Amino acid sequence: MTARGCTTVIASASLALSMTACVLLLRHLDQIRPKATIEDVLYIDSPKMVKRASLGFDGLMACIYWTRTVQYFGHRHYSRERTYNELAPLLEITTALDPHLLPAYEFGASFLAPPPPNGAGQPDRAIQLMQYGIAHNPDNWHLYYDLGFVYYTELRDYTKASETFDRGSRVPNAHPFMKIMAAQTAEHAGDYMTARMLWSATFDSSRQTEIRQNAMEHLRAIQVDEDVSHLQSAVTRFGERTGRLPSSISELCAAEHLPSIPVDPDGDPYTMTPQGRILVKNPDDFPFISKGLPPGYKPSGPPKFHSKG
């Protein structure tokens, strides 16, 4: 083989080998330094400073920060962390760099307000974020929806929610359901139907996977809560009628003239304890239910979000 051929072979082999080694090492390094990035990132946690530091490339930096926000939340949510201290600053920086980055507001509404482990538990900051968004995007009706959403779901301030939906409905090209939501929250606040409307609206109007999944789980939870409610009141009625608890859920269903035992959204039938308590078969599959849980229930692992939707 000529000298040149020899060099070619060695250099090619070296190239292939090094490339492989680099990829492998990077994967290893990922495990050693997972959190370093975000803490690094927020070394500058004042939006003004970041804006100055981006040397005018605000849009690009906003995108970068947005990517980091999503990564940050997803990573922590999956590991069932209880704190999301950096979420608010990340969102604030992102929107300071680019006030028109609408997905950020939506994200804040869904995940800044709810209590841990599903959110940062900072509804006030969520409100501030929405108001900032509305100030900078007055023609966007969806931001009013996001704001009203926070009032309704976390603060349970139905009056404010209704007012916000109403204001939003006046924005040109607002979706008709804004008016409906305004009316609904004014008159039937606290109803399952209202809640269902709200979560369906969120599910339909968002394109972000996390938010849709979140809404889907809430809808499933509402279904379960409703079902368990009805079944539980049936148990009470049974008790008032017969003076005793039903011996099994089948007896209860027969007494209520139901064609079969009701099933949860996963298709599993509800069960009843000897004490007359209605339970859902797999509570772990329904992250947001407030009824149908066995006493002293604690979730056993990361929240199981269903992927369909």
Next chain:
Amino acid sequence: MSPTLLAYNLLSEALLAGVPFRAMAAIEILGLEKTYMVGFWRKRPKRALEPLHLTVEEGEIFGFLGPNGAGKTTTLKMLMGLVFPTAGTARLLGRAWTDPEVKAQIGFLPEQPYFYDYLTAQELLDYYGQLSGVSGQDRKRRIDEVLAHVGLTDSKDLQLRKFSKGMLQRVGIAQAILHHPRLVFLDEPMSGLDPLGRREVRDLIEQLKQEGTTVFFSTHILSDAEALCDRVAIIHKGQLCGVGEIEQLTSSVQGKVEVIWQGTQVPASMKALGAECHVSGDTVRAVLAANQQDAAIDALRREHIRLVAITPLRTSLEAYFVEKLQYSQTAAGTTVGTSAGAKV
């Protein structure tokens, strides 16, 4: 396998293994050719060098002549491994031209050389010496020798960016011979030199020959080649037009003789031979065809005219050159000169 065949095989293997073999040629060019792809999409082929076959013996000064753009520099670059041939191979001092070790015995002066201008002459030669594998002690001594040889001893600590063109050329020669190469390639060594410089370079080349070094130099200045070369090759538009000793080349063109006689009269018989005659002072000078030499002598004797001199007139290399080139240009497309490198 017959013994002859066996011997032949062994011989070829030995040659291919680069084992130096007695009576080998210094340079053997075996069909080197180069085609460049030009154009925006690199699709149009441009022939820089037609397949070249050439042999240069050890110890001779060989001239590689041709006008600018003929392919001289391309050939040299290919031999140096700077450019890769499209086809063909070459052997230098019996080894493949791509063998890096053979370069330790070769010196090269490129056309219009540039050197690291932040170095002094001394430092440059030291660096090159290191790269050529000249060991420490030898190097110091040799550098001084070589600088003296080219006349740059006074400027050895001057940065090369302050050198004149002629000085750079001399440094170039210095670096080419620094490591006592057996074979030296010079690309236009006289370019940019004043007559004194050219004389010095000529002397140096002569001296190299005396030391047994083979010199291969390319030039478009014919008088230099005439003065120095044992043999020349002429190349034009990438094709070899002729190879051989200068005398043979020039005498292949129909020779003439010059006859000088005393007196001022031109005999009629001379005129009849078709001689061109010039009277100057008290001699007449006539030029006529070589094959009429005897007839001319007879004519003069008959007239009792005193012959002063008869000199065979060799066509100059220049005339040969021009004629050859014109021929190759007008012979639209016909291959001129042999590709087998036959001696003319």
Next chain:
Amino acid sequence: MSARIVHIARNTFREAVRDRVLYNLIAFALLLSGAAIFVSQISIEIERLVVVNLGLTAVSLFGVVIAIFIGIGLVSKEIDKRTLYTVLSRPVRRWEFIIGKFFGLAGTLVVNTFFMAIGVFGALLYVAHKFSKPDALILVALYFIILEFLIICSLALLFSSFSSPLLSAMFAFSLFVIGSFADDLRGFARLTHGFTRWFATGAAYLVPNFSTLNVISPVAHQQPLGAQLILQNSLYALFYTAMALSGAVLIFERRNLK
């Protein structure tokens, strides 16, 4: 063989020095001393932080600029100026030339960084009045910065072996910027689907990952750095450099010089 590489490396170093590259140290020294004096007059708490951050960032940026500016011309300048002819007509292999150039440039940067390190420690001493044990971490940060330089040098050399200085500068600089955001590129890749995901993931692995080598912030906060991190970063830089240099060798071996 290795002797020739050493000679070429030494000559490359000599060229850089005579090109007055080390004068950048003066600018650096001025910047750093100015900052140290200025900062020591503001709050007590953060002056150390500022000096370390500023100092290390300046070392990194100055070095990258030098690496790119010298690196892009390493091969292309020699081809343009034809100084390469007389080198390659000697028993120097083409790959030896590339490797020698690399070590010459890397050596220049190491020397440069050494002097800058003295500057940083000097400024630190000025504002903090004494060294504390965690300050040794600054040496680790400097080591990582040198690893960064090795990668940049090899990339600049790679581009120089086939491209003009201007294009090489653009490529090298772009890769430096993208490489600094390599983690974000990986994050972005995870968010995409289909072909874009393949492409983005491939790109994210292929660009030099400078974010892993950037420990300036943790070091400024005196956070400890694990031995595993140091080892793996070293290996990564080594292999990445080897990759770029292999590419440079492969290209240069084939190049017809004009």
